[in-house]
Amino acid sequence: MYQTRIEKLSRLLEKDQIDLIAINAGQSLAYLSGLHFHLSERPTVLLIGKGGKPAIIFPEFEREKVKDAQIELTPFAYPENPALWAEIFEKALNYFIGKKAIIGLEPTAARFLEIKLFQEASDAVTFRSAALMLEHLRMIKDEDEVECIREAVKIAQMALERTIPIIKVGITEHAIANELVINLLRCGSDPELPFTPIIASGPNSANPHAFPGNRELKDGDFIVIDWGARTKGYISDITRTFVLGSADEEMTKIYETVKLANETARSMPVKNLLSENLDAAAREIINSAGYGDYFTHRTGHGIGLEAHEEPYIAPQNKTEITHGMIFTIEPGIYIPSKGGVRIEDNVFASKSDLMTLTSFDRTLKIL
Numbered sequence: 001m002y003q004t005r006i007e008k009l010s011r012l013l014e015k016d017q018i019d020l021i022a023i024n025a026g027q028s029l030a031y032l033s034g035l036h037f038h039l040s041e042r043p044t045v046l047l048i049g050k051g052g053k054p055a056i057i058f059p060e061f062e063r064e065k066v067k068d069a070q071i072e073l074t075p076f077a078y079p080e081n082p083a084l085w086a087e088i089f090e091k092a093l094n095y096f097i098g099k100k101a102i103i104g105l106e107p108t109a110a111r112f113l114e115i116k117l118f119q120e121a122s123d124a125v126t127f128r129s130a131a132l133m134l135e136h137l138r139m140i141k142d143e144d145e146v147e148c149i150r151e152a153v154k155i156a157q158m159a160l161e162r163t164i165p166i167i168k169v170g171i172t173e174h175a176i177a178n179e180l181v182i183n184l185l186r187c188g189s190d191p192e193l194p195f196t197p198i199i200a201s202g203p204n205s206a207n208p209h210a211f212p213g214n215r216e217l218k219d220g221d222f223i224v225i226d227w228g229a230r231t232k233g234y235i236s237d238i239t240r241t242f243v244l245g246s247a248d249e250e251m252t253k254i255y256e257t258v259k260l261a262n263e264t265a266r267s268m269p270v271k272n273l274l275s276e277n278l279d280a281a282a283r284e285i286i287n288s289a290g291y292g293d294y295f296t297h298r299t300g301h302g303i304g305l306e307a308h309e310e311p312y313i314a315p316q317n318k319t320e321i322t323h324g325m326i327f328t329i330e331p332g333i334y335i336p337s338k339g340g341v342r343i344e345d346n347v348f349a350s351k352s353d354l355m356t357l358t359s360f361d362r363t364l365k366i367l
Ligand code: CO
Pocket: 226, 227, 237, 238, 239, 344
């Protein structure tokens, strides 16, 4: 599986000006090698050249860990003394193409630290973005990846079921978030959650990316809960909105509008479907209910090893939806100082339909 990914990437490289791709510690490195490294003050860089021969630059003391790689790697280990690191970068460059290399970087993971080391190793290196190539590769999920995401959905849904009984008048958002995190871990999530759960109540729910605070829940509050689990590196990202006690008439109308927008987008046939069509399907429902100005974000985003990746389900995005993509559908309406509603599901594109992986009930639940 990892070997296939390397081969696919090197085929993309053959068609490109980039000589080699340098990938920092993080999700793409794990995706291509099976090695899990965090960004730290010491560089760990996976290098892939044309012809698919990969190498890795890493700290000497991680040699045992590097042996766990799922692909064959030429090792370039450096000692603790930072003064000697550039020399190892130079050796690695020479192993590939020599010093006049065009290096492809991942814009969201590249750092000054590694760029400077490459520049110290050679004054003839230039850098380009390799984002498109990596996104293209990671966007289409294989069967194992789909299975992991299904599992991450299951874990997340189970964790919320267990958390709902504590949601009552007087409890704080923060306390609900803590309980949800504990339940996610107990239900089997990896310890590294994809993101801090959002628990946004009452007027706070009008902020799509609210951080759980010390507000105590009141009767009539709408509560937006956006949470996810991670398993074998893969994540889920779900949102449900609940109401406490009794629902106000306008908020109920908003809820039903968002629910219909979510359903409409999820039931689009996949044939000739572009990202922007999906976004428009949800947006038109919200526009025609008169809330267009209050749907302030895109309709969804891809999920996988990261909580936000391609394809982005957004206006003007011409990416064609194809078999193997997994992304969120998450329309929302946010009325400042009143409250908000978002319903977020995870869908898998088969050849003909969008299959919804999330099954948590979407009817307005009064807690
Ligand atoms: Co979310």
